[in-house]
Amino acid sequence: MTQAVRARLIGGLIPSLAIVTALLIGGVIIWASGPRIDGPWFGIWFVVEAYQALIEGAFGSRAATIDTVLRMVPYVFTGLAVMVGFRGGMFNIGAEGQLAVGALASAWVGFTVTSLPLVIHLPLVLLTGCLAGAIWGGIAGLLKARTGAHEVITTIMLNYVGGQLAAYLLNGVLRDRSPLNVIAQTPKVAETARLPDLVPGLHSGVILVIGVAVLVWFVLWKTTTGFELRMVGINPDAASYAGVNVVRRMTWAMGVSGMLAGLAGAVQVAGVNYRSTLGFNVGYGFDSIAIALLGRNTVSGVVLSSILFAALRTGATKLQFRTQISTDIISVIQALVLLMIAADQIIRWIYRIGPAQTEADPVAASTAPVADSESGR
Amino acid sequence: MTVGGGSVLGIPPSSEGYVLEARGLTKRYGSVIANKEVQFGVRRGEIVALLGENGAGKTTLMNMLFGMTAPDAGSVLIDGGPVRLQSPRDALALGIGMVHQHFMLVPPFTVAENIALGVEPSRRGILDLSDLEAQITALGRRFGIDIDPRALVKDLSVGQQQRVEIIKALYRGARVLILDEPTAVLTPQEADDLFKVLRGLAHEGTGIVFISHKLREVLDVAHRIVVMRRGAVAGEVLPRDATPESLASLMVGRDVLLRVEKAPSVPGNPVIVVRELVVNDDRRVRAVDGVSLSVRTGEIVGVAGVQGNGQTELVEAITGLRATQSGSLHLGERDLTRATVRERTDAGLAHIPEDRQRHGLVLPFTVAQNMILNRYYRLPFSRWMVMQAKAMRDQARDLVGRFDVRPANPEARVGSLSGGNKQKVIIARELSRDVRALVASQPTRGVDVGSVVFIHGALIAARDAGAAVLLVSAELDELLAVSDRILVMFRGRIVGEVEAATATREEIGLLMAGGVGRVIVPATN
Numbered sequence: 001m002t003q004a005v006r007a008r009l010i011g012g013l014i015p016s017l018a019i020v021t022a023l024l025i026g027g028v029i030i031w032a033s034g035p036r037i038d039g040p041w042f043g044i045w046f047v048v049e050a051y052q053a054l055i056e057g058a059f060g061s062r063a064a065t066i067d068t069v070l071r072m073v074p075y076v077f078t079g080l081a082v083m084v085g086f087r088g089g090m091f092n093i094g095a096e097g098q099l100a101v102g103a104l105a106s107a108w109v110g111f112t113v114t115s116l117p118l119v120i121h122l123p124l125v126l127l128t129g130c131l132a133g134a135i136w137g138g139i140a141g142l143l144k145a146r147t148g149a150h151e152v153i154t155t156i157m158l159n160y161v162g163g164q165l166a167a168y169l170l171n172g173v174l175r176d177r178s179p180l181n182v183i184a185q186t187p188k189v190a191e192t193a194r195l196p197d198l199v200p201g202l203h204s205g206v207i208l209v210i211g212v213a214v215l216v217w218f219v220l221w222k223t224t225t226g227f228e229l230r231m232v233g234i235n236p237d238a239a240s241y242a243g244v245n246v247v248r249r250m251t252w253a254m255g256v257s258g259m260l261a262g263l264a265g266a267v268q269v270a271g272v273n274y275r276s277t278l279g280f281n282v283g284y285g286f287d288s289i290a291i292a293l294l295g296r297n298t299v300s301g302v303v304l305s306s307i308l309f310a311a312l313r314t315g316a317t318k319l320q321f322r323t324q325i326s327t328d329i330i331s332v333i334q335a336l337v338l339l340m341i342a343a344d345q346i347i348r349w350i351y352r353i354g355p356a357q358t359e360a361d362p363v364a365a366s367t368a369p370v371a372d373s374e375s376g377r
Numbered sequence: 378m379t380v381g382g383g384s385v386l387g388i389p390p391s392s393e394g395y396v397l398e399a400r401g402l403t404k405r406y407g408s409v410i411a412n413k414e415v416q417f418g419v420r421r422g423e424i425v426a427l428l429g430e431n432g433a434g435k436t437t438l439m440n441m442l443f444g445m446t447a448p449d450a451g452s453v454l455i456d457g458g459p460v461r462l463q464s465p466r467d468a469l470a471l472g473i474g475m476v477h478q479h480f481m482l483v484p485p486f487t488v489a490e491n492i493a494l495g496v497e498p499s500r501r502g503i504l505d506l507s508d509l510e511a512q513i514t515a516l517g518r519r520f521g522i523d524i525d526p527r528a529l530v531k532d533l534s535v536g537q538q539q540r541v542e543i544i545k546a547l548y549r550g551a552r553v554l555i556l557d558e559p560t561a562v563l564t565p566q567e568a569d570d571l572f573k574v575l576r577g578l579a580h581e582g583t584g585i586v587f588i589s590h591k592l593r594e595v596l597d598v599a600h601r602i603v604v605m606r607r608g609a610v611a612g613e614v615l616p617r618d619a620t621p622e623s624l625a626s627l628m629v630g631r632d633v634l635l636r637v638e639k640a641p642s643v644p645g646n647p648v649i650v651v652r653e654l655v656v657n658d659d660r661r662v663r664a665v666d667g668v669s670l671s672v673r674t675g676e677i678v679g680v681a682g683v684q685g686n687g688q689t690e691l692v693e694a695i696t697g698l699r700a701t702q703s704g705s706l707h708l709g710e711r712d713l714t715r716a717t718v719r720e721r722t723d724a725g726l727a728h729i730p731e732d733r734q735r736h737g738l739v740l741p742f743t744v745a746q747n748m749i750l751n752r753y754y755r756l757p758f759s760r761w762m763v764m765q766a767k768a769m770r771d772q773a774r775d776l777v778g779r780f781d782v783r784p785a786n787p788e789a790r791v792g793s794l795s796g797g798n799k800q801k802v803i804i805a806r807e808l809s810r811d812v813r814a815l816v817a818s819q820p821t822r823g824v825d826v827g828s829v830v831f832i833h834g835a836l837i838a839a840r841d842a843g844a845a846v847l848l849v850s851a852e853l854d855e856l857l858a859v860s861d862r863i864l865v866m867f868r869g870r871i872v873g874e875v876e877a878a879t880a881t882r883e884e885i886g887l888l889m890a891g892g893v894g895r896v897i898v899p900a901t902n
Binding site for chain 2: 239
């Protein structure tokens with residue numbers, strides 16, 4: 001057991017060290033792009049000031065905290081989506097497109113249907129988003145199952161298709177025809193299609209996201225479906241030996257992955273935007289890959305990583321306001337975190353941590369399709 | 378016992394003349410002592426076999442000698458002088474070469490390119506392999522290793538790839554060659570060829586350390602045998618003074634019965650019935666070409682053959698991992714020709730797969746999870762699709778005890794177990810349910826002596842409990858000891874059948890090579 005405990009500790013250690021190291025390097029960049037005033041203490045003070053602004057911007061007030069939580073919600077949904085794919089041996093790069101079609105479909109049901117009560121209409125809106133995302137992800141899964149087309153390629157291409165489809169529909173049949181509207185967006189959804197506020201400014205999708213996270217955890221680690229999925233993800237040969245229909249399970253993984261990403265889009269529509277707008281909610285799908293990796297493809301890891309990413313994004317504005325450092329520094333820090341997670345040798349080398357025990361390391365196995373094309377079949 | 382290089386044998390064991398020597402090497406991993414004050418050495422032109430069960434510390438010792446691990450105490454000496462090996466690079470520079478069990482080759486590269494890797498010869502910055510190719514051919518001629526430097530590694534057989542590894546070490550100036558279980562991946566014929574090469578190398582003055590747990594080949598090829606047990610040297614013997622039994626008891630630390638004890642078989646009705654089966658391999662070439670066979674309850678039918686004559690495809694077709702082109706498979710009365718793997722499992726077909734890491738186990742999963750790998754969906758392991766952790770744990774605790782899996786920890790990751798214990802996990806899983814038929818493919822490959830005895834006993838116990846057992850193995854001794862009848866496969870067909878009790882190795886060997894043998898048709902079939 002001590003071995004398992006140690007593996008788990010090291011498992012959490014590396015992402016933590018990656019974050020700390022990324023923030024330190026980020027500090028150097030902030031120092032370098034700050035004003036030139038002599039004296040070493042000023043530089044250090046400046047960096048501390050910048051990060052203090054970042055934290056205040058993310059959690060310094062009630063409004064700031066609500067903002068952070070609102071950003072966290074789509075991160076958790078899409079992070080879980082990518083994680084489910086990974087666990088099933090599928091590298092879903094298509095959360096971006098799945099989120100877009102999910103938002104589109106749920107907005108459509110949200111503004112065209114007007115005569116239903118909230119208890120029916122709202123679930124319908126959310127489920128439509130799920131279904132659209134599941135279809136979008138499922139296409140990639142089916143293509144893989146039927147033709148062997150690699151899901152990385154197909155999901156990237158489906159991102160473009162999804163984006164163009166959104167542009168076409170939002171400029172066409174789904175466009176808000178009111179004379180005041182000048183941009184590509186749907187009309188606002190009906191009141192019955194909106195997530196009620198938990199507290200003013202914070203929609204109840206937060207509750208939903210917690211529920212979905214627990215559900216994903218339960219399905220993956222407590223049910224036969226999850227057992228099969230993880231078996232397929234780690235060793236598809238052993239899974240077929242054990243009588244699992246590997247192809248069906250991989251397709252399922254992509255479908256569920258797309259479903260979660262689609263739900264992210266639906267919740268943004270029902271809780272934040274109340275409509276689908278071209279160019280809104282962009283980037284969550286791609287950030288979610290980093291979130292799943294940083295979270296080592298565990299539910300708790302995804303939630304923690306989502307909080308971090310949301311806080312960085314929210315706090316960036318205050319950082320820029322107070323120090324004149326561009327908010328792009330956040331992208332730099334995120335990129336550094338991802339770089340050091342992907343190449344964890346860097347962290348192991350800097351902090352003198354022993355080599356990975358790949359066999360005892362669930363993430364090494366679950367990210368295998370990234371590094372090892374053989375197991376990505 | 379035949380022994381080569383006789384002059385070496387006259388010298389009593391002492392550190393005199395060692396090229397490479399371990400003096401008092403000790404290595405601890407946490408509370409486990411992997412090596413305890415190990416004394417070991419190899420002379421010029423000497424083949425030393427390092428014999429021991431899995432987990433006896435052979436690999437740890439070799440890793441220290443090759444600079445991959447640093448010892449906690451003791452020293453490594455080369456030509457009598459102590460050296461500090463910080464990395465394999467240091468070891469290579471000092472003339473120590475190693476051939477790993479899993480080859481370190483780049484398959485799409487040529488032989489010469491593989492050998493050049495890391496020491497690429499260049500002319501004004503441009504890679505130039507022509508001299509190297511000539512050198513490889515010359516080295517090959519000198520040591521009797523026939524290899525084409527321009528062949529692509531992926532086109533070579535496993536035995537040939539191993540020779541590339543050997544040449545690679547020699548090219549880098551190895552005076553001592555360490556081979557980690559070199560025969561584990563070879564057919565008997567390839568192993569014989571390897572021994573010829575090793576004898577040639579020794580004759581030319583190379584010192585050879587040969588790690589193995591196969592008694593017969595150790596007795597065949599070694600000049601001196603060092604036996605390790607529990608991290609320490611348990612004894613050192615000369616082949617002429619040793620028997621397989623004496624070596625086995627040195628390895629295990631108690632007397633081992635190498636001969637398999639079994640009652641004559643009492644066969645009943647046919648259970649596995651294969652008719653005119655045709656199966657293609659991955660390249661869509663016909664690998665099984667109209668095989669018919671039947672295995673009755675209470676008998677073990679062995680399948681002999683040089684590897685690659687369709688045995689793997691036959692097993693995969695019977696167990697449902699590979700589609701059949703034509704022909705049929707019945708389990709008793711039931712037609713399973715088109716059945717899924719799960720239907721076959723549920724019908725009582727058990728399978729010990731040839732490649733246990735690839736097919737038989739999910740390495741990052743725990744022992745307990747692997748014990749239910751093909752039963753997780755049934756009561757009591759799941760209820761309404763929810764896994765029942767307690768039922769899984771209880772069953773694992775029971776099986777770990779009954780099948781002597783070590784460590785006896787159901788929560789241990791299977792990947793951390795030794796080869797023999799990994800195999801025991803598979804056998805425990807497959808034999809602990811209602812089994813009508815068992816297909817076992819290479820069940821003792823890469824497994825230590827103690828586990829071999831255990832696995833053979835388990836196969837016979839399954840037979841005596843009424844199962845029909847089909848045993849495919851590359852080890853003739855195993856087939857002769859365990860089976861009741863032996864079928865011989867050659868080029869996808871069954872070319873002969875012999876009674877195990879009366880058959881000889883020569884007779885089967887002839888059939889394996891495609892010769893014509895006598896065919897005994899059993900009275901009841």
